[in-house]
Amino acid sequence: MEVLKCIKLKADVEDPIRNDEEGLPLSPMARLFHKPDSSIYIIVMVGMKTEMNPEVIKASLVHTFLQQPRFCSLHVKDETVKGGLKWVNKKEVDLDKHVIVPMLDPNNIESPDKFVEEYTSNLSKTGIKMSMPMRDLHLLNLRTSDAESVAVFRVHHSLGDGVSLMSYFLTCTRKTCNPEEPPTILIIQKVNPSKSSGRFRGKFIKSWLAIVLFWNTLVDVVMFLAMALSILHDTKTPLKGSVDA
Template identity: 50%
Template sequence: MEGLRPIRVSKKDSEDGQPLSPMARICHQPYSDVYIIIIMGFNSPISPLVFKASLRHSLLKHPRFSSLQVVESGGEMRWVKIEVNLDNHVRVPVLDPNMESPDKFVEDYASNLSKTTISKSIPLWDVHLLNVKTSEAESTVIFRIHHSLGDGISLMSLLLSCSRKASDPEALPNIPTIKRRNPSYPGRLTSWQFLLKLWWLVLLCWNTIVDVLILLGTIFFLEDTKTPLKGTLPLGLAQRRFVHRTISLDDVKLVKNAMGTTINDVMVAITQAGLSSYLNRKYGDEKTYNKGAEENNNNLPNNIRLRAALVVNIRPSAGIQISSFRNRITLWFSNVPGPEEEISYFGHPVAFIALSFYGQPNALVIHVVSYANKMKITLSVDENIISDPHQLCDDLQNSLDLMKNAVITNQRTDPK
């Protein structure tokens, strides 16, 4: 495996250490050396001593956060338990509390992390404590964790297990549960109910066949259209920029209830509308620059193929060619449910939670995390491809505002 040198371990360590899962091994392949970034804002300054002491009694209890990933002489990769020195993992830079632009500093700090990796000689995670006041928080903590230690859902669950409700320091936070609709028909089916279920089954089979064919085409040859959002592969490990925007969960629920759909559906719709607005502006600027054309309401070319990989909470098959699938789509999208109420982390009240990652060969990744009555949209972008991520955040925000206003207007004019 690239980046990991073969070493000899004792027979005892070999027997005690668990082998890495196929997914964890994939995370060490070229263009899959991914690091997860969790940015947490706090409503109070961070106490480094309290934070480090709490890490020792929480995060370090998890075997993967206190183990090395080693390659035995035979080539098999295993976890090997070690004694962790927290000074190698917790960074507390000395900062100027009167700096000119603290928001920009925190954004640049996270961006600079994407240019570096963590030494394979220590467990693959670190924490950065930034005691500087920004527009959203009194302090910021950035967790950087290699994807081989877990996926976004499992790592978020682990971090939240260390938190408590702000209203009750002894209680764990509540995480929203997914309510799946399971329609049933009492008694015997009528003829139309039978035909309806049969038609639904036919559609399911047809859509499954189409999806499988598109997936195979994506793996082997089907490329997305070259747009201002898509880079030319291979992108390499370019510097990423992480920007985030807070939107109202109540606004999202307003649209959800009006359309009779789910929060995830609304967020996908907001993303589609926001990307359309962003691309329409980009193509409009290009026309104006190249041809001197007047501004047009619709500048999008016909037949754009722009696809996203939507990450869901299931374990993928080890046989899926994830690297090939990443090298042909435009973006990744993920929606992670967070705590339903405000929480504290090691005694520090949390202002926001933002989730993202870097190391993947895509110019754009969009993550959404809910927290209390807010939702945080986080963009991870390749600055060489998308130089104005804050404008894209504006487009996403504007898309939600347009949907919300349309619902409110419809409710006012609806005679019911």
């Protein structure tokens, strides 16, 4: 039997890059992602049920992503800090440079799915200048087979990994039934319907595995001692050479 267990998210997320820590050096892993052969971007595609309004999204970003110093900071070269790169918080961020809304004509696009795929593929081949926070959002108001519109979020891997970025993304969302409450994630938890019989069976299996482990360990120790005392010898095989060789 399987039941759903709720995981509640916290609305506030602490970040090591705070305004009072400006000039903090980048971590070794973050510096690695700035190497020419290791410059990696994380690209996330989100399908929407309705057509997106860029102005509404920009207004929302002011109260979400722009409140996170890491997404408003620059990677500045400084030889006086360890690794030569440090975080510098940018006080003002121009959202028009980070929210890209290409002009699309659905009548001239034969396959919207293929267009979105090629558009996303091209984003992985280009980069974001270090003179601006290294993330951007592309809003494609184009109907595909799965969604009415598609949002493509691109962020440099030095800002975080997939787990941390997804966790922060979820904290920026709210429930439709309660706009003030963060979302709740449901996970599947297996429950044994017959607890009494399952408990006895589990103990029996654990006991048997412990006995087998003890026996195998004892045999290995005896074999090792026998080999060390030359009581037993290695098995002769075609791959085993002679002593003279």
